[in-house]
Amino acid sequence: MSDNSHTNAHDEAHTGPIKTPKQLLLASLFSFIVPIFVIIGLVYYVVSDNKPAAGSVNPERAIAERIQKVGMVEIRDANREMRSGEQAFKAQCSACHTTGAAGSPKFGDASAWGPRIKTGFESLLNSALKGKGAMGAQGGGDLDDFEVARAVVYMANAGGAKFDEPKKAAEAAK
Numbered sequence: 001m002s003d004n005s006h007t008n009a010h011d012e013a014h015t016g017p018i019k020t021p022k023q024l025l026l027a028s029l030f031s032f033i034v035p036i037f038v039i040i041g042l043v044y045y046v047v048s049d050n051k052p053a054a055g056s057v058n059p060e061r062a063i064a065e066r067i068q069k070v071g072m073v074e075i076r077d078a079n080r081e082m083r084s085g086e087q088a089f090k091a092q093c094s095a096c097h098t099t100g101a102a103g104s105p106k107f108g109d110a111s112a113w114g115p116r117i118k119t120g121f122e123s124l125l126n127s128a129l130k131g132k133g134a135m136g137a138q139g140g141g142d143l144d145d146f147e148v149a150r151a152v153v154y155m156a157n158a159g160g161a162k163f164d165e166p167k168k169a170a171e172a173a174k
Contacts, residue, residue: 082168085154088147092138097155102134105159113159121163124152 018024083091089107096104105112116124128148131137138148149166156163 082144083147083150085150085152085165088143088151089154092143092148093151093155096135104135107155108158110160113156113161117156117159117161121152121156121161124156125149128152 018027089097094107096102097107100106100109100112105116125148127135128138128151129145143151146166146168153161153163153165
């Protein structure tokens with residue numbers, strides 16, 4: 001009798017979860033065949049032509065955006081008449097400095113311009129050309145650096161400074 005119980009214990013220890021041929025067939029189906037159909041479905045989705053072009057519904061526009069030029073060359077008239085400080089201020093600076101937008105000192109406000117004027121003309125010009133705080137860089141924009149300098153003098157003098165009008169490099173050499 002003890003011999004018989006030892007055989008049953010040995011058979012139970014070496015049997016797996018699959019006990020019938022039907023279970024073996026189902027395990028094979030779920031282990032190999034289903035993943036193959038999932039992979040085929042994913043490949044079909046990736047190569048289907050029903051998706052819009054990347055970034056746009058219009059494929060021609062999407063292509064044009066991807067192959068646009070990196071930079072541009074702008075040719076300006078070097079002999080054009082330079083704008084005065086007032087003209088440069090009205091063209092570029094008045095949008096913010098008239099209203100005090102984004103913390104900019106208002107035009108003619110001596111209390112706001114006083115601490116800035118104490119830093120000197122070169123510091124103010126550097127801030128205007130390279131940008132400071134919310135103000136973007138003006139250098140390389142629509143105005144020549146000389147015109148920006150004139151606008152800085154115009155605004156600072158309206159705030160109480162006594163800066164001299166800047167001279168163009170060619171004029172200063174004469």
